[in-house]
Amino acid sequence: MIFSYFDLPDQLELVKTVPRESFSRLIEEMAPDDRVDLLERLDPERVENLLPMVAQAERRDIQRLLSFPDDSAGSIMTTEYASLPAEATAAEALEQLRQQAPDRETIYYVYVIDDGRRLRGFISLRDLILARPETRVNEIMERDVISVRVDDDQEEVAQRLARYDFIAIPVVDAQNQLVGIVTHDDAMDVAQEEADEDAYRSGAVVPLQDDYLSTSLVTLAWKRGGWLVVLLFAAVLTALALQSMRQDPQADDLKWMVLFIPLVLASGGNAGSQSATLVIRALAISQLERRESVKVLLRELVLAGLLGGGLAVLSFLAAMWFVEIDQAAVVGITVFLVVAMGTVTGAMLPLGFQKMGLDPALMSNPLIAAVVDVVGVIIYYNVARIVIVGG
Secondary structure, three states: OHHHHOOHHHHHHHHOOOOHHHHHHHHHHOOHHHHHHHHHHOOHHHHHHHHHHOOHHHHHHHHHHHOOOOOEHHHHOEOOOOEEEOOOEHHHHHHHHHHHHHHOOOOOEEEEEOOOOEEEEEEEHHHHHHOOOOOEHHHHOEOOOOOEEOOOEHHHHHHHHHHHOOOEEEEEOOOOEEEEEEEHHHHHHHHHHHHHHHHHHHOOOOOOOOOOOOOOHHHHHHHHHHHHHHHHHHHHHHHHHHHHHHOOOOHHHHHHHHHHHHHHHHHHHHHHHHHHHHHHHHHHOOOOOHHHHHHHHHHHHHHHHHHHHHHHHHHHHHHOOOOOHHHHHHHHHHHHHHHHHHHHHHHHHHHHHHHOOOOHHHOOHHHHHHHHHHHHHHHHHHHHHHHHHOO
16 A cells, blocks of 8 residues: 555645545555554544444454554564464465465465464475475474564564564564564664664754654754753853862962863763763664673773873873973873773763663763763862872
8 A cells, every 4th residue: 555655744644634434444454553653643532533433353453552562562563464273284374375465464484373373483485385285384384483572672673683684573472372573674664763762862852753844843942952951950060160160279370271171071072972872872783781881891991091091192292382291291181081981981871771771872972971071170170289289
């Protein structure tokens, strides 16, 4: 159906003008997962008025899929899968597939179930065609089935499907009964959606539900404003740290430090943002596991030394053009410490968020930079006191 290939915002616009009777027929023709995606975005009252006009089988299927939690395997699966009884012969199986095929999402892999609809294995269409007609399905099926639970997170489902390069992956309930499949195209949609969310959060923006131009200015302001308020308070903490410097009796001896505040804070913030981006992305695509925190820490400590040392030397040489050698040394030492702190902080905070059950992407780059700014000012001030003032 052409309508199914439209983007969701376009579908929502089109259905505004469609009469209820025509809309119900349209819903019946859509794939189960696609129609649920559409219905979830409609006004609940309209959905309630529409469902009685949908055929009973489709209505029952819609209500079941709508009952699953958002972002779960159940919410993105389709119930139009091909299945066979284990005791069927290859000839009987092919005849059953011919009958099922017109209404199934895919028949390249067929799932084998018992009388209780429990998943027992799977068989490829190729193997079924090549088998002798009298051979039973349970003799040639693959018994080592990789499946997902109906309540598994959709991001984990997409990662597993991509890892094994499947066309589809079966979804089972707590009793191992086959309830649906997640197809490759739906998994790729999830991967794109999750990547978009991570990109928004890394920039300190609450993810948008619609296209940028389709989102109202009020909604944009709300989704961006919350994080800006958080970052504003973080900046106030930086200002308080700077204020404490002004109250120091030796403040007049430290006025030159103002010249290098942007250099010091930018170096630490950039290093922290780099680490956070790498770790968040590695977590998102399952290159990192929670138990590998110590390994990440050790790697980032080495990197902190390498990056901090290199930038410290360059900062020292640059500062020599403007201030005395002892003051330039303060800049170099501070850059080393701030870059090292930013590198380790940027890597470990996302891991900490994950251990607490939170999305690591919430540890946005601006927030990392804000944390580094506050701590960086304190480090800068104390290094200057020790080197210049003598404690």
